[in-house]
Amino acid sequence: MNYSKRNRRGFLKNTAALASLAAGGAELTKAQTPGTPAKRVDELIAYGERSRYVNSIRVPVSERHSPDEFGLTFHVLTPLQDSVGIITPSSLHYTATHRGAIVPDIDPREHRLMIHGMVDRPLVFTMDELRRLPYVSRIHFIECLGNRARPMHKTVQETHGLTSCAEWTGVPLSLLLKEAGVQAEASWIVAEGAEEVKGASSIPLAKAMDDCIVCYAQNGEPIRPQQGFPLRLMVPGFEGIYQIKYLRRIKVVDRYYMTYDDYGHINPDAKVAALTHQIGPKSVITFPSGGQQLSGAGFYEISGLAWSGAAAVGGVEVSTDGGANWQKAELRSPALSMAHARFGFHWNWDGKECVLMSRCTDELGTVQPTRAEIAKYWNEPVEKVRVRGADNSVQPWRIASDGSVHNGLS
Amino acid sequence: MNYSKRNRRGFLKNTAALASLAAGGAELTKAQTPGTPAKRVDELIAYGERSRYVNSIRVPVSERHSPDEFGLTFHVLTPLQDSVGIITPSSLHYTATHRGAIVPDIDPREHRLMIHGMVDRPLVFTMDELRRLPYVSRIHFIECLGNRARPMHKTVQETHGLTSCAEWTGVPLSLLLKEAGVQAEASWIVAEGAEEVKGASSIPLAKAMDDCIVCYAQNGEPIRPQQGFPLRLMVPGFEGIYQIKYLRRIKVVDRYYMTYDDYGHINPDAKVAALTHQIGPKSVITFPSGGQQLSGAGFYEISGLAWSGAAAVGGVEVSTDGGANWQKAELRSPALSMAHARFGFHWNWDGKECVLMSRCTDELGTVQPTRAEIAKYWNEPVEKVRVRGADNSVQPWRIASDGSVHNGLS
Numbered sequence A, B: 001m002n003y004s005k006r007n008r009r010g011f012l013k014n015t016a017a018l019a020s021l022a023a024g025g026a027e028l029t030k031a032q033t034p035g036t037p038a039k040r041v042d043e044l045i046a047y048g049e050r051s052r053y054v055n056s057i058r059v060p061v062s063e064r065h066s067p068d069e070f071g072l073t074f075h076v077l078t079p080l081q082d083s084v085g086i087i088t089p090s091s092l093h094y095t096a097t098h099r100g101a102i103v104p105d106i107d108p109r110e111h112r113l114m115i116h117g118m119v120d121r122p123l124v125f126t127m128d129e130l131r132r133l134p135y136v137s138r139i140h141f142i143e144c145l146g147n148r149a150r151p152m153h154k155t156v157q158e159t160h161g162l163t164s165c166a167e168w169t170g171v172p173l174s175l176l177l178k179e180a181g182v183q184a185e186a187s188w189i190v191a192e193g194a195e196e197v198k199g200a201s202s203i204p205l206a207k208a209m210d211d212c213i214v215c216y217a218q219n220g221e222p223i224r225p226q227q228g229f230p231l232r233l234m235v236p237g238f239e240g241i242y243q244i245k246y247l248r249r250i251k252v253v254d255r256y257y258m259t260y261d262d263y264g265h266i267n268p269d270a271k272v273a274a275l276t277h278q279i280g281p282k283s284v285i286t287f288p289s290g291g292q293q294l295s296g297a298g299f300y301e302i303s304g305l306a307w308s309g310a311a312a313v314g315g316v317e318v319s320t321d322g323g324a325n326w327q328k329a330e331l332r333s334p335a336l337s338m339a340h341a342r343f344g345f346h347w348n349w350d351g352k353e354c355v356l357m358s359r360c361t362d363e364l365g366t367v368q369p370t371r372a373e374i375a376k377y378w379n380e381p382v383e384k385v386r387v388r389g390a391d392n393s394v395q396p397w398r399i400a401s402d403g404s405v406h407n408g409l410s
Helices: A041-046 A127-131 A156-160 A173-180 A371-378 B041-046 B127-131 B156-160 B173-180 B371-378
Strands: A074-077 A095-097 A112-117 A123-126 A136-143 A163-172 A188-193 A200-204 A213-218 A232-234 A247-253 A282-287 A298-307 A313-319 A341-349 A354-362 A397-399 A405-407 B074-077 B095-097 B112-117 B123-126 B136-143 B163-172 B188-193 B200-204 B213-218 B232-234 B247-253 B282-287 B298-307 B313-319 B341-349 B354-362 B397-399 B405-407
Touching (some): A112 A173, A163 A232, A232 A247, A341 A354, B123 B173, B136 B213, B282 B354
Parallel strands (some): B112 B247
Antiparallel strands (some): A074 A095, A163 A213, A282 A298, A313 A354, B074 B095, B188 B200
């Protein structure tokens, strides 16, 4: 076999930072000699840890909060600038709530889920009982409605860090509702968590019977406390506030129930109301992104995430000239329904100032809009457009000629 | 809409343990009141932890080892009895090596990967250079050749705990080899890790050019130290010893190289040689499994994992009568190529002794064999059959009439 000449794409020869690497074999260094682990071996057998050289962390949305100052509102951003693939490590999954910063410390042996209201047979489940029922495992993203690019935000962690993606496992909600026997006149459910403030959301019965999951596991182990241990309602594709943590009660009802932190999901303007609930097709470039620094002209692999609350990602396009021209990116991960998908794009930077953008088209054909398109729709000037509902507009990153990367909206 | 009568499958009414649950709404307990977190909020912002009520852990293969007694051989089993879905949490991923129990403490800034031997352009890469190249993210299992059911093993962690599944991200090895320019007479590569003993494996060049990945990330963050931080070679579907950790060198050669812990991958008997390298179609029931206890007759959801080193899982069958009859199980997760797939099966236990089994058929149509079928192939009595190569035989679990679960081989 001769693989030497075929399909040599020349990534390396164009890459400034790699110019010194065509070398002999003499550069393997002493740093690769085995060292001594910092922890006792028996601890590392039980439950492994990440390397002491890895420091990627979540940060709070607002720096004005000291850790002791959080009240009912608590938003922590996932470090998307460090992300690869589509699975967010559970320790780095974003968290956002208006229902109290103190994580409920729930003993799963004492936890119960009640299903009642307009049902023939009200039911109460223990965790052990739920774990004995048929289940599904699905990879889905979650995103907070407040996850929107703002001009003053510098990094992709700040602009888009309120979304993450994980494997969720639990009992289909439809199975539990069928067991309870939903009555004919029912049309909504109200799902309530165990937080002190009794956080709750109203969800259409049609969605509840479709693909919702009463989840007890995330990424192969019990859901983490900040994600709702021991039980969380997964409402695929819907914004984060519907994914009720510490789920303790589902009431079947015949109307939308207002809840204390409802922020306008029922809007008299049908055009606006249509822009909540379900996350639109969306994408963002995670490398290069705001605050990062390119080392000079040459080859770079643009990397990013795309997702849609309605379907799988159908395709992603990238523009390297501020939206004048778009080229097809490659999907680099499985593209699963209502999950993050990873895309990549080969780019040779000429060293001149430019603007990078990505846009997602989902499998239904819906295309992520630019801010200019949103402004046109609302008939407002683009500089002043007020985006209603979930902001899924295209995020521009401006590359300065010195290689620094900036929010293109600023 | 009326969902009340449709498709009510009656899981609950047949379920002994759930008999008490058709209750009113008065049983929600005070244990759901929010408590106080044990850790400081700022620590929990940066990097979340699992609940203090969750205790699933890995255990060493052999109990005779104290933590300080490990030598070059170090095998730690993943707790499959607690597993759900297909992603193994990185902290619980199995680890197995004959190349030293001490985890190399590698500073990624100092680490290098050299590609040399029969290439036109020997190359040395830093980690930063590798991270700038095009990459893929794939969900793949890894399994140790030694992961086989033995009659004296009691639990599924002991019989099958040397396999795990994760999302792996890195640079296609084919891209690096094309950049280096593989010479026409080359036919193998030798991949070497940075352990003190210089662990290495020989891999056919055709496989290296097909789907191997030079990985720097696992489940969305840098590979954990026990999994090869900062760099691991992923050789999808091949047994664990090929997935070289702490990857520092790839030499392109024209023959198979023997390495110090090679345990017979080149065998004069072609029939035996064909049974190594690639993991055959395999499956195991994780619930109910050895050491677990059923609470009485009634409904149970049988759960398990299936995988194949050659393709995606095509289907899984379950037998509840020791292999006399087989019924189709349901796939409960995405079925990805060379990845674990999760299956489920509804089962009403009549309370009598029985034997549960699962068998996997992969998308190529290859069927996981029973031990009786293997014995027939080798013309040996089934009680004494010596399984050559990777043992992918069907695992029986015997349910005693008291609900206790036992290894069906014992």
